[in-house]
Amino acid sequence: MVSKNSSKLPLEGLRILDLTVVWAGPYATQIFGDWGAEVIRVESIKHFPSTTRGMVMRPTKKMVSQIGSLSAYPDRDPGDRPWNRVASFNAHARNKKSMTVDMTNEEGQEIFDELLRISDIVIENNVPVSMDRINVNWERVSKVNPNIVMLRMPGFGLDGPYADYRTFGSHMAGVVGHYSVMGYKDESPDMTGNTLTADAAGGAGAALALAAGVRYRRKNGKGIFIEIATAENFASYLGDGILDYTMNGHQQEPLGNRHIVYAPQGVYKCKGEDRWISLSITSNEQWERLCVLMECEDLALDKRFDSELARQKEHDFIDELIEKWSLQKDAQIAMHELQDSGIAAGVVMNEADAFADPHLESRGFWEQLEGVDTGSNLYTSTLWTTEELERSHKWGPPRLGEDNEYVYKELLGFTDNKYKEFENKGHIGMDYDI
């Protein structure tokens, strides 16, 4: 973001030490960076964080060609420094800085202490046992800097029988029951894909927790330790389903794309390869307008379809009818025609649709950024807009150790000689040394 009238960004002046991995944690610091905080990724050239900077450190060209788009590399080429080129990292790392330090030894621990002293926030989302190894915990952190706000967000929390259970969003989704309510009606769960919404929820939740923590610090005059168990944070996204169970003993079941009350609702095939339109009818009037649009006006007043209940009974028949119509239609055109008739509808957008979408374009949702190791790409802009601020990013994803000079010399005041010494001792570098 940039200000339209020289006022400050909301989080300008806050410094975050970012020890996050994979997605949930990095997503939180992404949002913080977008809104003005100085986010410093604390990394190590002695440890390759798998699935954060790629699945493996140096994938071969052949491996890269077999990898799906989630961890793709520009031009399907891992390049000299693959860890700076992987999509799953670069998707969340804009506006951040990167420094390296080997915290497995005493000297690295002292450097980290120095960083803690000049920072406002420290955040991590590792399995607790990994943080124990480098002595990152509230006791230590608060002793060094009592004013710091610390957020730890392991998958299942810091205690309990699952505490050291390594997990991704898709597994947390399994634990909290997500897949028991998502999926095709009357199909076994192995037909449903993978979902990582727990990470997105974790990122948003962690960002809010940090903002609340900083406000608490101001009111209370000292720092605070906040814990988010990413799985617990996500369980609330099933809130009404959970209450259906605790109130009534009902285990909700997957309805596919249908609605429990309204009909018809579904996703229908359109002209072309893997093209789909979703639509929902929530009133008799909308049903009549849909019939007009599909040029089957006689059905509009047909007794078989004159209420939600009646249409639910005939849902399979109606689905066939709609698909006969949608198959002749371009998905985009179908969306506009349905919306113009006052019916909730949308293209099931693939990646190309999103980049070409005129609405996102008109709201300034995309931003072009250059990177040494990535080339020029479009990045999603901020999560929301405001009247006073204008969407704009500062820079693209940082290369591993890109900001070492800034951090060691400018922030921590180390001399050139000391900097060289840290280089020799394996703290500072831009290539993994493993």
Next chain:
Amino acid sequence: MVMGMMPLDDVKVIDLTHYTAGPFATRILSDYGADVIKIERPETGDPARMTGPFYEDKPGLERSGLFLFLNTNKRSITIDLKTEQGRDLVLKLATTADILVENFSPGTMDALGLSFESLNKVNPKLVVTSLSNYGQDGPYRDYIGNELNLYGMGGSMIGAGNVDYEPVKTAGRMVNYHAGYVAAFASALGLFSVEENNEEGDHIDVSIFETATHSIDMRLNRLMGYQYSGKLAGRQSQASAVGSGVHPCADGYFLITGGARFIPNIIRMIGMEELLDQEEWSTPEGRAHPDRIDEFLPYLIPWTIARTKDEIRIEAEKHAVLGGPMNSIADLMENEQFVARGYFEEIDHPETGPIKYPGYHFKLHREEGEMPKRKRAPLLGEHTEEILSEIGISAEEISNLKSAGVL
């Protein structure tokens, strides 16, 4: 009883939201201690009150599980916004507040005489958060949106489900809840600018289409990956690597995620380490060959179906295999981890009696001790008199407003 200090316990929020996304936002703010004043339509209230699931499956204004879940800790006042006196009351409440959150369709606030300009005039420090399907401007501004089509347009629906079937919706109301979570954070940052940087209150514009495109599921990765590889991700089967997939087991299904680094762990977990000595299994490249996926299943499946979800989970933890049980909500309620941490919270309510609710999203480790217990969702208009008397409206005026149908 609130014990000790909460981060937002001196923050007042005027809540003009209804249904799902907006109330989720203000629910979270109230969890951090904010005083949330929920303004509802007289007699019928928030339409979520008449949206299922209902307690004992019987509809009623105070029986909706959706409403009860989304509105804990809030206070309810009824005001008819379409009357002049009603609008004046909202403006008066706004002068005492820090944040106002609304999720009407764009243009409605202006039509009600509650535009950002008029709110800003009565309280220049007020942060106004507008949450809508597509945002306050742009060509789709007035399009209709719901959970399904917003997931399809913004989210990862094109990648959800089976490659041979239509794309499938994610569970429940996730797209709306997530937008609400983002709106809560956006509101907190708006407040930040006012308090820390001494700015005027800003008008925040949260679009569900954008929060979905930006964050629900793996969309961000896919958008970047598409630019890098030119490949549309589409729907993939779970079995995209050796051992990956949703596998049947003794009491249901267990999800395993592979990926290059974890394949040897999966192989060791099922006691097949001798495979790693064979040429095609000995290198990352060899193990990444698509043929290995099917070759491995005859080893893996007999192992999983001989074990329960819990037994597999423990083995997975032991061998650093990434995976998780495919639980039902009933399983979740009895899950040893959630039970051990006391996640669920029992909240009493005159209509339903004590019911278990999902617990806090976060845990503040404060010296003051445990997290405060939440208050149940308010009855419709339960706090009307209390809230109006706090802003200096007399009992007589209140009764006049009531008979005029304003309250």
